[in-house]
Amino acid sequence: MKRPLLLCTLLAGTAFAAKERATFRYTAPPDGERPVIVNAVIGPQGSDFAMRLRFDKVPWGDECKSRCANATLLLDTDNSKQTGLRLATKNAPGNGADVAVVIQGVRDYAKQEGAPPVSWLRVKVRLLGSEASSVDDGELLAEFNHRQDPERLHVDGETIYLLVDATSAALPSARKARVVYQPPGAKPLQATIPGMIGSGSGKGVRIFKDGSWGKARDATP
Numbered sequence: 001m002k003r004p005l006l007l008c009t010l011l012a013g014t015a016f017a018a019k020e021r022a023t024f025r026y027t028a029p030p031d032g033e034r035p036v037i038v039n040a041v042i043g044p045q046g047s048d049f050a051m052r053l054r055f056d057k058v059p060w061g062d063e064c065k066s067r068c069a070n071a072t073l074l075l076d077t078d079n080s081k082q083t084g085l086r087l088a089t090k091n092a093p094g095n096g097a098d099v100a101v102v103i104q105g106v107r108d109y110a111k112q113e114g115a116p117p118v119s120w121l122r123v124k125v126r127l128l129g130s131e132a133s134s135v136d137d138g139e140l141l142a143e144f145n146h147r148q149d150p151e152r153l154h155v156d157g158e159t160i161y162l163l164v165d166a167t168s169a170a171l172p173s174a175r176k177a178r179v180v181y182q183p184p185g186a187k188p189l190q191a192t193i194p195g196m197i198g199s200g201s202g203k204g205v206r207i208f209k210d211g212s213w214g215k216a217r218d219a220t221p
Contacts, residue, residue, distance in 0.1 A: 022041060023043070023179055024039075024040050024181065024189045025038065026181075026183055026186070026189060028056035033067050034064070034067050034070055035058065035059040035069040035158075036056055036069075037053050037054065037055055037071055037073075038055065039053075040052070040053050040179070042073075042193055044166070044177075044194055044196050045163070047166055047167050047196075048165055049075060049077075049099075049163075049177075049196075051073070051101075051160075052162075053159065053160050053162065054159045055160075056158070058158055059071075059105045059155075059158070059160065060106070060119055060120060060155070061105070061119045062119065064105055065107060066107055068104070068105025068106070068107065068119075069105040069121075070104050071102075072100055072101065072102050072103075072181075073101040073103070073179065073180070074099070074100055074101075074135075074179070074180040074181070075097060075098060075099040075100075075101065075164075075177060075179060075180075076097045076177060076180070077098045077173055077177050078173055079096075079177055079192065079195065081096030083096065084097050084130065084172075085097040085098075085100075085133075085134075086131075086132065088133065093182075098127070098172055099126065099138075099171065100128055100138055101123065101124075101125055101162070101164055102123065102124040103121070103122075104122045104124075105119065105120075105122075106121070107119045120147050121146045121153065121160065122145045123142075123143070123145070123152075124140060124143045125143070125164055126139060126141060127141050127168060127170055129170070141165070141168060174195045175194070175197050177192070177193050177195040177196070178193070179192075179193055
């Protein structure tokens, strides 16, 4: 079930740009079938988790056609394995994740013969409770795309800018959070980031620069 997304007015000075550093980096193999995340900046921004995700290739559209992005980021919002996802493998890095952010390049072939296919970038956000043993078990908190939800999702070439609402009462929080990303065929990448508690309105990642998507691309990678 979808829940309403909160639209935040986010203004930040350019002084924050120097504080933004990559949450994780990944070197993609040259023969990869799908676009993968190679550079991510993730952190709290107001009541959201803000993300700037750079792919090795354009994650949606005609360039990738039917082999577009299908990436999942896991957020352990309280940095505790006592809550959240319970995978079959006891020591799996994904255990304890409370939110799954699934990013997909979608291509819909028109039913009418001769009509061109329609492409877009879609994001699904799932809440992972302790009863979840896979990402698909999670409750759908939100689903949006870059065409209809520009206040939440913006695409600029290989880079996407994303705001994930973290105000759900069912979502645990703490001073630290954890990010997990597993590229296809590679070891999982993990990083610790500031959590929603004590992050402060004047700290953390700033995806909007002076209230504009256009200046976000200039932030330090």
